[in-house]
Amino acid sequence: MFRAIAVRFLSKQAVSKVPERNYIPRRALMYVPGDDYKKINKAFGLDVDCIALDCEDGVALNKKDARSNIRAVLDQGKPQKKKNYDFGVRVNSIESGLCHQDLESCLTGRNLPDTVLFPKVEEGDHLKWFADEIRHLIKNNGKINLIIYIETARAFINLNEICKTAMQLSKRFNFIPSALVFGSDDFCANIGQRIHWKFCMHGKKLVLVAKAYNLQAIDMVYIEYKDLDGLKLQCEQGMRMGYTGKQVIHPGQVPVVQEAFLPTKYQIEWAEGLLKSFEEHQKSGKGAFSYRGSMIDMPTMKQAQNIMKLANLAE
Ligand SMILES: CC(C)(COP(=O)(O)OP(=O)(O)OC[C@H]1O[C@@H](n2cnc3c(N)ncnc32)[C@H](O)[C@@H]1OP(=O)(O)O)[C@@H](O)C(=O)NCCC(=O)NCCSC(=O)C[C@H](O)C(=O)O
Numbered sequence: 001m002f003r004a005i006a007v008r009f010l011s012k013q014a015v016s017k018v019p020e021r022n023y024i025p026r027r028a029l030m031y032v033p034g035d036d037y038k039k040i041n042k043a044f045g046l047d048v049d050c051i052a053l054d055c056e057d058g059v060a061l062n063k064k065d066a067r068s069n070i071r072a073v074l075d076q077g078k079p080q081k082k083k084n085y086d087f088g089v090r091v092n093s094i095e096s097g098l099c100h101q102d103l104e105s106c107l108t109g110r111n112l113p114d115t116v117l118f119p120k121v122e123e124g125d126h127l128k129w130f131a132d133e134i135r136h137l138i139k140n141n142g143k144i145n146l147i148i149y150i151e152t153a154r155a156f157i158n159l160n161e162i163c164k165t166a167m168q169l170s171k172r173f174n175f176i177p178s179a180l181v182f183g184s185d186d187f188c189a190n191i192g193q194r195i196h197w198k199f200c201m202h203g204k205k206l207v208l209v210a211k212a213y214n215l216q217a218i219d220m221v222y223i224e225y226k227d228l229d230g231l232k233l234q235c236e237q238g239m240r241m242g243y244t245g246k247q248v249i250h251p252g253q254v255p256v257v258q259e260a261f262l263p264t265k266y267q268i269e270w271a272e273g274l275l276k277s278f279e280e281h282q283k284s285g286k287g288a289f290s291y292r293g294s295m296i297d298m299p300t301m302k303q304a305q306n307i308m309k310l311a312n313l314a315e
């Protein structure tokens with residue numbers, strides 16, 4: 001009796017451990033240097049899922065007052081576009097000594113950004129620091145999404161602990177963990193390498209852990225920004241690994257990435273047909289059946305649902 005109650009209690013705990021979240025599309029996550037008004041205005045005219053005004057690496061060390069520009073942009077209110085988009089601010093890392101000033105500037109004005117992008121997170125304690133900061137800074141029950149950057153060897157070693165801490169803290173503090181980003185450029189610098197195409201193993205680990213915690217996984221930046229064929233190829237590789245989006249640094253990259261992280265017409269047609277067929281077979285009492293030469297059952301049906309969900313959300 002006691003065991004049955006304990007099992008029921010534990011399984012309830014396990015189920016509620018990783019919450020479902022509202023899905024905010026972030027196929028292209030576009031950086032815009034926060035000190036550059038011209039680029040900021042340009043970005044607001046683009047059809048892009050996520051705009052991240054940057055205080056960190058896209059901004060020179062002697063221009064770190066970018067945070068004041070960003071505050072001014074936030075105070076004017078989020079520019080409205082035909083389609084909603086995620087409006088974020090990437091602050092500097094804790095280690096830089098600039099993070100507190102960035103957060104103070106960007107989170108205490110008239111309007112909050114939708115999302116804070118938090119670079120170079122290496123351990124759970126970094127998130128405790130962050131949670132404590134925003135507890136003091138954000139007023140009136142405001143809440144933000146949090147995107148966590150994984151870009152050092154230590155971060156990869158501590159990945160599970162980082163996500164677990166984020167989940168636990170989010171129950172008590174005013175942020176919602178939304179995504180992990182693979183900061184491959186910083187990762188290369190951290191481990192003393194130059195070329196990052198070979199780091200699939202780490203990229204896969206990031207996807208795996210992100211999915212375990214219902215987080216989006218956002219892939220590496222492609223710095224050869226004029227090579228759109230190479231970008232497309234890398235998007236496809238990332239998508240096949242399970243990434244849901246990619247970092248972008250130039251307007252020319254946006255349409256390629258936005259398109260690449262959508263299901264193709266063929267996939268949508270396949271999924272629609274499969275779902276219809278699945279329903280009919282369920283009614284006639286068949287769990288498994290044949291569809292266009294493949295065996296279909298519950299997991300394949302869920303894959304088809306994922307495709308349709310993505311297609312509908314990004315419309
Ligand atoms: C890479 C760039 C420095 C190139 O800039 P530029 O020479 O100005 O490019 P173009 O002349 O081709 O630009 C054409 C027009 O587009 C505007 N533009 C360019 N980039 C952006 C942008 N990011 N956002 C908005 N608008 C942009 C130009 O102003 C031109 O406008 P117009 O004259 O009206 O036609 C530049 O693209 C750039 O600075 N990109 C951002 C760099 C950046 O943010 N880097 C850091 C992020 S990457 C990262 O952090 C990776 C991760 O952390 C890791 O560790 O891996």
Ligand SMILES: [Mg+2]
Pocket residue numbers: 057119151183185186
């Ligand atoms: Mg980085």
